[in-house]
Amino acid sequence: MFRYRDKKVSEKIVSSLKEMDLNIRLMHVCGTHQDTLVRFGLDELLKNTGVEIRQGPGCPVCVTTPKEIEEAMLLARKGKTITVFGDMVNVPGQKHSLADMRTQGYNVKIVYSVDDALKIAGKTEEDVVFMAIGFETTAPSTASAILNTPPKNFSILNCHRLIPPALKAIIEMGEVKLHGLIEPGHVSTVIGAKPYEFLSKDYGVPQVITGFEPLDLMMGVYMLACQIKNKKAEVEIEYKRSVKYDGNKKAVEMMNDVFELCDVAWRGFPVIKDSGLKLKNNFQSYDARKKFEDELKELNDVEFKEPKGCRCGEMLRGLIEPSDCPLFGKKCTPAAPVGPCMVSREGNCNIVFRYRGLA
Numbered sequence: 001m002f003r004y005r006d007k008k009v010s011e012k013i014v015s016s017l018k019e020m021d022l023n024i025r026l027m028h029v030c031g032t033h034q035d036t037l038v039r040f041g042l043d044e045l046l047k048n049t050g051v052e053i054r055q056g057p058g059c060p061v062c063v064t065t066p067k068e069i070e071e072a073m074l075l076a077r078k079g080k081t082i083t084v085f086g087d088m089v090n091v092p093g094q095k096h097s098l099a100d101m102r103t104q105g106y107n108v109k110i111v112y113s114v115d116d117a118l119k120i121a122g123k124t125e126e127d128v129v130f131m132a133i134g135f136e137t138t139a140p141s142t143a144s145a146i147l148n149t150p151p152k153n154f155s156i157l158n159c160h161r162l163i164p165p166a167l168k169a170i171i172e173m174g175e176v177k178l179h180g181l182i183e184p185g186h187v188s189t190v191i192g193a194k195p196y197e198f199l200s201k202d203y204g205v206p207q208v209i210t211g212f213e214p215l216d217l218m219m220g221v222y223m224l225a226c227q228i229k230n231k232k233a234e235v236e237i238e239y240k241r242s243v244k245y246d247g248n249k250k251a252v253e254m255m256n257d258v259f260e261l262c263d264v265a266w267r268g269f270p271v272i273k274d275s276g277l278k279l280k281n282n283f284q285s286y287d288a289r290k291k292f293e294d295e296l297k298e299l300n301d302v303e304f305k306e307p308k309g310c311r312c313g314e315m316l317r318g319l320i321e322p323s324d325c326p327l328f329g330k331k332c333t334p335a336a337p338v339g340p341c342m343v344s345r346e347g348n349c350n351i352v353f354r355y356r357g358l359a
């Protein structure tokens with residue numbers, strides 16, 4: 001691992017970037033990339049190189065919408081057991097969070113995988129709902145669970161989303177001028193390089209699929225800088241020790257067997273075409289929104305608001321940094337978060353607060 005943390009190599013890359021004399025803005029869509037950038041001070045190292053890096057909508061907890069959180073809470077109130085990944089429980093809803101509901105005695109259980117949720121369902125006759133969040137990284141395990149005929153009392157509140165359509169939306173919205181994309185290593189381990197190619201072909205955006213160690217990121221930045229300097233736009237793989245061009249065919253097959261594309265809203269975004277996954281017809285009995293349609297009806301005409309003053313939406317579109325939000329570190333801290341970007345360990349506000357405090 002330490003050969004991927006050699007500071008001297010990073011410094012050589014910095015010198016090369018300075019020689020290239022660029023003025024470029026890159027975006028990554030991955031909480032782990034942001035963690036590496038801030039934790040190892042790469043953002044500081046890249047200052048004065050002409051390379052700026054923004055975080056986009058790469059935190060699965062952060063992009064889950066207020067409506068989806070309310071759906072989970074309403075189902076808990078209606079007596080279902082809600083199983084959910086850790087950070088998600090602390091995201092503030094319209095009035096409460098799932099963690100608040102747990103302290104009020106509702107059945108909200110933290111799980112580490114869909115398998116944990118299945119085990120809970122196997123031990124009870126009660127309805128157990130798994131809040132299925134995450135990108136192409138977690139969707140295959142949900143698909144695998146569904147293919148293995150879960151118990152009848154199990155269903156999913158599907159909040160899975162896909163990365164390439166969100167990138168297309170960011171580019172088409174044009175709010176932030178981007179010269180290149182650092183693509184996420186784990187999502188790409190599943191889907192490979194091909195699903196990103198249209199972004200280079202149709203929009204002329206250079207892309208590099210990058211791993212998570214400091215030198216992975218620095219190499220990813222350098223490879224993008226070289227493409228930009230040489231006026232190229234293609235998808236390169238820096239993270240070759242994990243990512244193959246075709247990805248993980250078995251995982252993609254499972255996703256395709258179970259899900260079909262649908263249009264969904266992301267926090268901070270309007271509805272993004274084909275960026276969500278819904279269960280195919282033969283798996284509808286595991287769809288919590290279908291199964292508990294009547295219970296969820298009361299949310300149909302509700303307008304869901306973002307927390308007052310919170311700028312997570314702009315953060316997720318790569319428009320601002322945590323220090324641009326007046327609540328950062330004052331009204332909003334990891335102990336008392338206002339928005340999801342301060343809750344999730346993959347959220348930009350949480351990462352910057354954790355490693356830098358208020359500096």
Ligand code: SF4
Binds near residue numbers: 309315327329338349
């Ligand atoms: S500091 Fe808090 S309120 Fe501001 S954008 Fe971040 S999470 Fe939202």
